[in-house]
Amino acid sequence: MTNQQSTSPQHAPVTVLGLGPMGLALAETLGDHGHATTVWNRTPEKADSLVAKGARRARTVADAVSASPVTILCLKDYTTMYAVLESADDALEGRVLVNLNSGTPNEAHAAVTWATSRGAAYLDGAIMVPPPLVGHPESVFLYSGPQDVFDEHRATLASMGNPRYLGSDPSLAVLYNAALLDLMYATINGFLHATALVGSANVSAATFADLALNWFMPSVVDSTLTEQAPDLDKGNYPGDVGTMEMNLNALEHITRTCVEQGVHSDQPRLMKEIAEQAIADGYGGKNYLAVFEVFKKATQVS
Numbered sequence: 001m002t003n004q005q006s007t008s009p010q011h012a013p014v015t016v017l018g019l020g021p022m023g024l025a026l027a028e029t030l031g032d033h034g035h036a037t038t039v040w041n042r043t044p045e046k047a048d049s050l051v052a053k054g055a056r057r058a059r060t061v062a063d064a065v066s067a068s069p070v071t072i073l074c075l076k077d078y079t080t081m082y083a084v085l086e087s088a089d090d091a092l093e094g095r096v097l098v099n100l101n102s103g104t105p106n107e108a109h110a111a112v113t114w115a116t117s118r119g120a121a122y123l124d125g126a127i128m129v130p131p132p133l134v135g136h137p138e139s140v141f142l143y144s145g146p147q148d149v150f151d152e153h154r155a156t157l158a159s160m161g162n163p164r165y166l167g168s169d170p171s172l173a174v175l176y177n178a179a180l181l182d183l184m185y186a187t188i189n190g191f192l193h194a195t196a197l198v199g200s201a202n203v204s205a206a207t208f209a210d211l212a213l214n215w216f217m218p219s220v221v222d223s224t225l226t227e228q229a230p231d232l233d234k235g236n237y238p239g240d241v242g243t244m245e246m247n248l249n250a251l252e253h254i255t256r257t258c259v260e261q262g263v264h265s266d267q268p269r270l271m272k273e274i275a276e277q278a279i280a281d282g283y284g285g286k287n288y289l290a291v292f293e294v295f296k297k298a299t300q301v302s
């Protein structure tokens with residue numbers, strides 16, 4: 001890490017507020033890329049290792065924000081961000097805030113209003129990798145908000161990973177973040193549940209993974225999801241090679257197999273209920289992807 005005061009776009013000064021595991025990784029990486037890095041954290045001693053490598057520890061939030069054109073926020077949540085930035089007061093005027101904490105679309109919209117009323121430009125973002133992968137050129141960071149602000153500071157953002165600009169709607173980054181994590185948890189749960197099911201017959205996870213994942217990628221991801229994604233946009237679910245009714249039959253067998261084998265059965269039962277809803281909505285003769293129509297509507301709470 002160096003702390004030379006270079007102002008080339010690739011080495012622009014940058015401030016990081018929040019030094020949890022992720023903020024520490026961001027600040028260290030920015031320093032390693034030659035950005036003069038100023039840091040602030042509620043618990044100041046968490047900056048010790050960064051200071052030893054050349055970062056500057058700001059005494060106050062206002063001091064930290066004033067040190068750089070761009071301030072990266074990596075705090076616990078939006079509430080924490082407001083609590084921290086409140087003390088910066090006039091220092092926010094004319095600065096760029098890049099908020100990388102997790103949250104919801106409504107929270108991102110409210111943050112724009114809050115920041116612009118204090119004269120700061122605001123980009124919202126989401127980090128799609130764990131701390132050890134920060135700084136790798138392929139590590140995805142999502143951003144949304146004003147494109148001119150993103151373009152102007154792209155080189156700084158690129159020091160942390162691969163910056164992907166999603167659009168001017170500031171809520172897009174947290175929305176994509178929630179969607180990608182939804183995909184991740186559902187996929188991991190699907191694999192773990194299936195592994196528990198074959199595990200009921202003493203099949204090892206490694207044995208099952210070898211067969212299952214080599215089947216899943218070409219048969220499900222490539223030939224179903226990738227190929228048929230355009231059909232989702234069109235609402236086109238031809239049932240000529242398999243219908244929702246047929247898939248409900250499969251889901252019933254999965255649920256009963258779980259019961260017979262003595263493993264948890266809520267996950268397949270929920271999938272069965274969703275297929276039943278699709279049939280009740282008139283998609284019994286369509287293919288399984290028509291459950292997309294169920295997912296697009298809010299859950300009916302009785």
Ligand SMILES: NC(=O)c1ccc[n+]([C@@H]2O[C@H](COP(=O)([O-])OP(=O)(O)OC[C@H]3O[C@@H](n4cnc5c(N)ncnc54)[C@H](OP(=O)(O)O)[C@@H]3O)[C@@H](O)[C@H]2O)c1
Nearest residue numbers: 018019020021022023042043074075076101102127130131
């Ligand atoms: N870690 C990951 O793998 C990962 C991956 C992607 C995204 N993220 C996101 O990155 C953000 C930061 O995550 P993290 O893992 O670094 O740890 P975290 O526990 O979510 O956040 C820790 C940071 O928040 C500060 N903080 C908490 N409450 C505070 C308060 N009341 N006032 C002032 N500061 C407060 C902590 O300060 P102190 O040090 O003083 O406690 C620390 O700087 C989160 O929104 C998280 O969702 C994390």
